[in-house]
Amino acid sequence: MTDDKKVEEKKSSDAKAMEDKGKSDAKLSKKVEVLVDEIAKLSVMELSELVNALQDKLGVTAAAPMAAPAAAPAGDAAAAQGGEQASGSVNQTVTMTNSGGNKIAVIKALREINQNLSLMDAKGMTENVPAEVLKDAKAEDAKSAAEKLKAAGATVELK
Numbered sequence: 001m002t003d004d005k006k007v008e009e010k011k012s013s014d015a016k017a018m019e020d021k022g023k024s025d026a027k028l029s030k031k032v033e034v035l036v037d038e039i040a041k042l043s044v045m046e047l048s049e050l051v052n053a054l055q056d057k058l059g060v061t062a063a064a065p066m067a068a069p070a071a072a073p074a075g076d077a078a079a080a081q082g083g084e085q086a087s088g089s090v091n092q093t094v095t096m097t098n099s100g101g102n103k104i105a106v107i108k109a110l111r112e113i114n115q116n117l118s119l120m121d122a123k124g125m126t127e128n129v130p131a132e133v134l135k136d137a138k139a140e141d142a143k144s145a146a147e148k149l150k151a152a153g154a155t156v157e158l159k
Contacts, residue, residue, distance in 0.1 A: 092142035093159045094134040099126035100153030109152040113145045130157075 028036070042050065055061055099106045103126045110122040113133060117125075125131040133156075134145050146156045 090139060091136040092134075092139055093132060093136060094142050094145045094149070095130050095157045095159060096125065096133050096149060096154050097130045097157055098155035099129055100155065102153045105152035106149065106154045109148045109154070113148060126154075 039047070039050070096106075103123075106126050107119070107122040110125055110133065111117050111119070125133070133149065134142055137145070142158055146158055149156045
């Protein structure tokens, strides 16, 4: 195959790709196309501001939803409660009453305790104390979380 034929095939495939792209853009309304073009021109900081403004105006969040724990069958739940009472362990709630001076370490500890927390959620918890970190957690988990937060400089209560 000669170089000229290779170039022609490349041009042909590029033209087809552009045509396909045009078809996918054709599905968008003119308003949306204009918005996409304008948004593409924004800097990263401006995009961040746009996202925050839209979240505030629409009352939504871009955070991924947290998965709900799976429910145990009724027979298993009764057995589990009986087992907890027999062993003497009680569910506890961990409440952060003061975030301390090193908020960055506390934010890291919060995200280590609950990986589903976004950075903004963890930061919000440090600024709006008292905040529930864990609710109805096993005594061992609650104690571990409290130790991590105390090591980061936060003041914690176990209830």
